Amino acid sequence: MRVDDPAQLLVQAKQSNRVALARLISIVERGGFGARELARLTWGQGDNSYLVGITGSPGAGKSTLTDRLISQVRARSQEVAVIAIDPTSPFSGGAILGDRVRMQEHATDQGVFIRSMATRGHLGGLALAVPDAARLLAHVGFPYVLIETVGVGQVEVEVVGAADTVVVVMTPGWGDAIQANKAGLMEVADVFIINKADRDGARETRRDLELMLEMSTFEGWVPPIIETVATEGKGIEDAFDAIESHRDYLERSGAGRRKREARILEEFTRIVHAEVSRKVDQLLADPSFQARKAEMVSGEIDPYSIASDLLGFEEEKGPESL
Numbered sequence: 304m305r306v307d308d309p310a311q312l313l314v315q316a317k318q319s320n321r322v323a324l325a326r327l328i329s330i331v332e333r334g335g336f337g338a339r340e341l342a343r344l345t346w347g348q349g350d351n352s353y354l355v356g357i358t359g360s361p362g363a364g365k366s367t368l369t370d371r372l373i374s375q376v377r378a379r380s381q382e383v384a385v386i387a388i389d390p391t392s393p394f395s396g397g398a399i400l401g402d403r404v405r406m407q408e409h410a411t412d413q414g415v416f417i418r419s420m421a422t423r424g425h426l427g428g429l430a431l432a433v434p435d436a437a438r439l440l441a442h443v444g445f446p447y448v449l450i451e452t453v454g455v456g457q458v459e460v461e462v463v464g465a466a467d468t469v470v471v472v473m474t475p476g477w478g479d480a481i482q483a484n485k486a487g488l489m490e491v492a493d494v495f496i497i498n499k500a501d502r503d504g505a506r507e508t509r510r511d512l513e514l515m516l517e518m519s520t521f522e523g524w525v526p527p528i529i530e531t532v533a534t535e536g537k538g539i540e541d542a543f544d545a546i547e548s549h550r551d552y553l554e555r556s557g558a559g560r561r562k563r564e565a566r567i568l569e570e571f572t573r574i575v576h577a578e579v580s581r582k583v584d585q586l587l588a589d590p591s592f593q594a595r596k597a598e599m600v601s602g603e604i605d606p607y608s609i610a611s612d613l614l615g616f617e618e619e620k621g622p623e624s625l
């Protein structure tokens with residue numbers, strides 16, 4: 304047996320073996336063959352799990368808030384897994400340590416699994432690693448999965464936007480609502496949290512948000528705005544209630560099922576893109592291409608022709624062809 308055999312680890316992880324689960328997350332993180340094998344093993348199950356995405360600007364208090372939400376889930380005797388995505392730091396260092404410290408209260412609780420995840424090795428990056436990780440956690444039986452990510456880049460917004468409920472965390476002051484709007488977070492938000500409401504400016508942020516919401520159109524669900532002071536545990540029950548209300552809404556209206564279907568199709572598209580890109584890398588590394596590269600560089604043949612040959616495409620002629 305391979306040390307990192309996904310099937311074997313999966314059996315162990317389902318028996319609440321946290322070391323095995325941590326190893327599986329590392330497999331997801333690395334991407335490649337192991338991650339693909341794992342995706343095959345976990346596909347199509349875990350529909351009973353609820354995925355909550357928590358995003359917002361750096362330092363908004365996402366981890367502190369997540370820590371408090373864990374307590375809410377645990378108070379209902381449910382198990383919860385948390386993945387904190389760490390897309391930027393080159394080593395699994397600072398940010399991860401910070402997250403761990405902030406969620407340390409739960410470190411000895413067997414019903415809580417917390418992991419930071421970096422996705423640099425993964426060819427599909429964040430876009431594939433996050434759904435892979437969420438599916439894995441659902442598969443091993445966590446009814447609640449929380450994903451924390453900094454909502455700055457387009458891919459991150461897309462990824463977190465695929466969660467069942469998307470929580471966007473802001474802080475008082477005039478900047479955050481505008482930044483969130485620019486980042487495209489307004490379209491994916493299901494619940495807004497104004498954290499650090501102990502600071503000045505919470506009312507202004509609420510007003511900014513309300514104005515932006517007035518200019519948007521909603522079908523069925525209007526995102527509520529909840530104020531919290533995560534460090535003091537204030538407003539946390541309201542925040543959790545808002546998440547649960549959104550969940551009820553998704554179930555009642557059928558929007559939840561549509562969202563999940565859209566998520567699968569989107570994931571599929573990403574997988575195809577990643578697979579094609581992997582194939583292209585293989586072709587470019589092939590020795591037969593190296594010879595042609597010399598012809599291209601010396602001006603004997605143009606790059607378009609080589610690209611067509613390489614990919615096995617017939618060149619399409621006609622006004623509509625790209």
Ligand SMILES: Nc1nc2c(ncn2[C@@H]2O[C@H](COP(=O)(O)OP(=O)(O)OP(=O)(O)O)[C@@H](O)[C@H]2O)c(=O)[nH]1
Binds near residue numbers: 366368534
């Ligand atoms: N005053 C105040 N400070 C808070 C509140 N919530 C969190 N903080 C503090 O804000 C800082 C950042 O909190 P984190 O929970 O790490 O924020 P984050 O959004 O997870 O940060 P990154 O993951 O690094 O983007 C910490 O020093 C917290 O103690 C709050 O409600 N009020």
Ligand SMILES: [Mg+2]
Binds near residue numbers: 365366367387402451
């Ligand atoms: Mg954090």
